[in-house]
Amino acid sequence: MTSPATPLISVTGLARHFAVRRDLLGRPIAVVRAVDGVDFTVRKGETLGIVGESGCGKSTTARLMLKLIEPDAGEIVFDGAEVGGRDLPLKEFRRQAQIVFQDSYASLNPRLTIEASIAFGPQVHGLPARQAVERARALLARVGLEPARFAGRYPHELSGGQRQRVNIARALAFEPRLLVLDEAVSALDKSIEAQVLNLLVDLKEEFGLTYVFISHDLNVVRFMSDRVMVMYLGKVAEIGPADAVFATPRHPYAGALLRSMPSMDPDNRTEEAPISGDPPSPINPPPGCRFHTRCSLAEPVCAQRAPVLGGGDHGVACLMHEAGSGHSRAVGAAA
Amino acid sequence: MSVLTSARPQVVAIEASEGYWRSVLRRFLKDKVAVAAAIVVLAIVLAALFAHWIAPMDPYAGRTFRRLRPIGTEGFPLGTDELGRDMLSRLIVGARMSLLMGVTPVLIAFGIGSVLGIAAGFIGGWFNTAVMRTVDVFYAFPSVLLAVALSGALGAGLGNAMLSLTIVFIPPIVRVAEAVTTQVRARDYVEAARASGASALTIVRVHVLGNVLGPIFVYATSLISVSMILASGLSFLGLGVRPPEPEWGLMLNTLRTAIYVQPWVAALPGLCIFVTSIAFNMFSDGLRSAMDVKA
Numbered sequence: 001m002t003s004p005a006t007p008l009i010s011v012t013g014l015a016r017h018f019a020v021r022r023d024l025l026g027r028p029i030a031v032v033r034a035v036d037g038v039d040f041t042v043r044k045g046e047t048l049g050i051v052g053e054s055g056c057g058k059s060t061t062a063r064l065m066l067k068l069i070e071p072d073a074g075e076i077v078f079d080g081a082e083v084g085g086r087d088l089p090l091k092e093f094r095r096q097a098q099i100v101f102q103d104s105y106a107s108l109n110p111r112l113t114i115e116a117s118i119a120f121g122p123q124v125h126g127l128p129a130r131q132a133v134e135r136a137r138a139l140l141a142r143v144g145l146e147p148a149r150f151a152g153r154y155p156h157e158l159s160g161g162q163r164q165r166v167n168i169a170r171a172l173a174f175e176p177r178l179l180v181l182d183e184a185v186s187a188l189d190k191s192i193e194a195q196v197l198n199l200l201v202d203l204k205e206e207f208g209l210t211y212v213f214i215s216h217d218l219n220v221v222r223f224m225s226d227r228v229m230v231m232y233l234g235k236v237a238e239i240g241p242a243d244a245v246f247a248t249p250r251h252p253y254a255g256a257l258l259r260s261m262p263s264m265d266p267d268n269r270t271e272e273a274p275i276s277g278d279p280p281s282p283i284n285p286p287p288g289c290r291f292h293t294r295c296s297l298a299e300p301v302c303a304q305r306a307p308v309l310g311g312g313d314h315g316v317a318c319l320m321h322e323a324g325s326g327h328s329r330a331v332g333a334a335a
Numbered sequence: 336m337s338v339l340t341s342a343r344p345q346v347v348a349i350e351a352s353e354g355y356w357r358s359v360l361r362r363f364l365k366d367k368v369a370v371a372a373a374i375v376v377l378a379i380v381l382a383a384l385f386a387h388w389i390a391p392m393d394p395y396a397g398r399t400f401r402r403l404r405p406i407g408t409e410g411f412p413l414g415t416d417e418l419g420r421d422m423l424s425r426l427i428v429g430a431r432m433s434l435l436m437g438v439t440p441v442l443i444a445f446g447i448g449s450v451l452g453i454a455a456g457f458i459g460g461w462f463n464t465a466v467m468r469t470v471d472v473f474y475a476f477p478s479v480l481l482a483v484a485l486s487g488a489l490g491a492g493l494g495n496a497m498l499s500l501t502i503v504f505i506p507p508i509v510r511v512a513e514a515v516t517t518q519v520r521a522r523d524y525v526e527a528a529r530a531s532g533a534s535a536l537t538i539v540r541v542h543v544l545g546n547v548l549g550p551i552f553v554y555a556t557s558l559i560s561v562s563m564i565l566a567s568g569l570s571f572l573g574l575g576v577r578p579p580e581p582e583w584g585l586m587l588n589t590l591r592t593a594i595y596v597q598p599w600v601a602a603l604p605g606l607c608i609f610v611t612s613i614a615f616n617m618f619s620d621g622l623r624s625a626m627d628v629k630a
Contacts (some may be wrong), residue, residue: 068526068529089585090532092532099530107527109541109542109546111355124531124537132372142352170527
């Protein structure tokens with residue numbers, strides 16, 4: 001094992017374009033730039049929250065970083081070793097990095113008992129069937145489902161919250177180090193969601209896990225995350241410590257997104273819609289900064305020059321934070 | 336992983352959940368029409384299996400002086416055919432050939448078609464395109480025409496008739512298998528299985544087969560009736576079973592000249608084909624709704 005300072009997973013230049021239409025020879029005519037050059041790292045033991053509107057590439061990023069979709073470009077390094085390289089074969093990476101999906105029902109094979117579903121993973125990695133089943137039962141107990149009652153049941157006999165607990169147990173059965181939670185609690189009732197979130201917090205502590213927590217629910221992300229990454233149209237807009245991002249967002253999009261959170265304080269009402277309309281189509285993303293079509297602070301330069309993610313610990317991709325970018329509010333601009 | 340290693344092997348009775356096939360049986364038994372159809376199918380199959388014990392008379396023995404007797408003649412409850420053979424015995428013995436020609440091609444096509452379709456659906460990409468476009472070529476011909484053309488090209492005879500029927504049924508089964516597999520492949524549990532690092536073969540065995548074979552099988556069951564009708568058609572054209580072997584399609588053919596003399600007797604083989612195919616159809620229909628998990 002490498003030093004604790006080595007990031008658990010580090011992603012550079014990750015990109016994936018999907019062809020939506022092809023000509024007769026199979027050459028793509030229109031391409032969705034679902035994820036277009038994304039860099040980030042996840043530190044050992046932390047929770048990185050990923051937020052953004054629907055279609056901004058959150059889920060694609062998760063699947064790319066787990067190599068469930070083959071990236072067009074980019075490098076994924078897991079604990080200092082290149083994924084799929086000599087030191088970390090893909091199969092071993094799969095054991096160490098697991099995912100829980102949003103749809104708890106679709107995530108479980110309807111023909112297998114939940115015990116068999118959980119035991120499948122460890123068996124793939126060579127654990128004898130008997131021990132795999134023992135592990136499955138122990139984990140069922142750990143996620144709050146009494147094995148004697150639940151082990152032999154089928155997915156359709158469980159409630160949504162119970163099924164998502166099963167999915168968490170299924171992922172934990174691999175004894176992973178990284179767990180990606182792709183909208184894992186978004187489909188649950190609020191009360192059940194809170195229980196599952198608390199369970200996730202406890203499990204993280206107990207098993208020494210690292211989470212990548214994807215959600216569109218900002219309150220939940222704030223509760224869960226140590227650091228937050230804000231995505232817009234396949235790119236990272238801002239990434240930094242959760243407290244800093246939520247207190248002083250640096251990217252206009254992050255600011256607008258946070259202002260869209262309903263406030264509990266009657267003196268602090270949201271009077272105007274902070275952001276309106278749908279994001280532009282990722283098929284032909286706007287040139288320059290992708291947010292300039294909806295940004296209240298956009299200037300002509302924003303349509304010409306693409307910002308670069310910079311700014312150290314609390315990084316932002318905005319021309320206003322790039323010295324000498326030509327934006328009138330740019331840091332150090334000759335006003 | 337303290338929790339995992341410290342957990343003692345628990346020797347607790349696991350509450351047994353109703354297994355999948357038991358729940359299918361329970362739902363099937365609730366469906367009166369399907370149960371009735373199943374009884375009819377079972378009766379026909381049993382009659383075919385024990386035909387020579389059940390048949391009251393020799394189905395091959397004819398007498399010129401008792402030709403084309405009507406239904407209800409003493410000793411010949413369903414009358415006699417154009418050569419004076421007992422219709423009841425011939426219909427019972429004929430069930431063997433008709434069922435054989437209805438079931439065998441479908442079974443073989445189910446085996447070959449499932450493998451091709453599941454592989455095409457799971458592998459996807461160019462392999463899928465290659466398989467599915469090849470299958471489409473067969474769709475250019477109406478199935479009756481294809482069966483007749485293949486049978487004609489291969490030459491008359493029972494084996495060739497069944498072979499041509501098998502070829503006719505592979506394309507539709509491939510299509511259904513491919514469609515179901517493509518659907519299942521996109522499910523999150525298959526994605527989760529891929530994320531587990533399991534090999535493609537393991538994923539297909541554990542997660543795909545159990546979820547696709549059912550629907551494909553039900554579809555194949557519905558083809559049995561089509562197969563029987565096509566087989567009868569081939570025999571009718573002289574491309575399948577040869578006289579004097581009793582087979583419903585062939586009997587329909589030879590009796591058609593007697594349609595004005597004894598219309599009811601002449602219609603009997605057709606009635607048998609009709610009842611059998613309807614029974615198979617309703618049976619497979621009931622099976623399909625019983626296999627729907629969410630019901």
